[in-house]
Amino acid sequence: PKTTRATTSCSISVEGQQKKSTVIHISTVTHDVPFGPNFLVQERYELRQDEKDAGTHCTKATRIIFLKSVGWLKSRIQSGNMTEQAKTGDVFLASLRRRAPDSP
Numbered sequence: 008p009k010t011t012r013a014t015t016s017c018s019i020s021v022e023g024q025q026k027k028s029t030v031i032h033i034s035t036v037t038h039d040v041p042f043g044p045n046f047l048v049q050e051r052y053e054l055r056q057d058e059k060d061a062g063t064h065c066t067k068a069t070r071i072i073f074l075k076s077v078g079w080l081k082s083r084i085q086s087g088n089m090t091e092q093a094k095t096g097d098v099f100l101a102s103l104r105r106r107a108p109d110s111p
Contacts, residue, residue, distance in 0.1 A: 012038040027056040045075040048088060052099070065103060067096045 015035045022028045031052040037043035051068045069092040071085055
């Protein structure tokens with residue numbers, strides 16, 4: 008669907024010995040898609056300064072946790088979610104690049 012009801016929780020933390028890494032954890036359950044309440048999607052974004060403070064490395068990890076059985080739809084849910092997560096990762100990265108200062 009173009010829109011859906013969802014419950015999302017988010018946490019942001021600063022990590023590393025020199026506090027050069029920001030980590031964003033997002034966990035989402037969708038309520039009105041087929042079998043939506045039976046699984047949740049977890050995302051982890053890490054923004055880390057490189058060693059020379061010349062740039063920022065961005066990584067994204069995603070996983071699906073099944074809370075209840077979804078039967079034979081499990082693989083379709085996983086593949087569909089990974090396709091959508093790749094798209095949102097591209098949008099997130101493009102947004103960061105638009106906000107980055109121009110390189111010298």
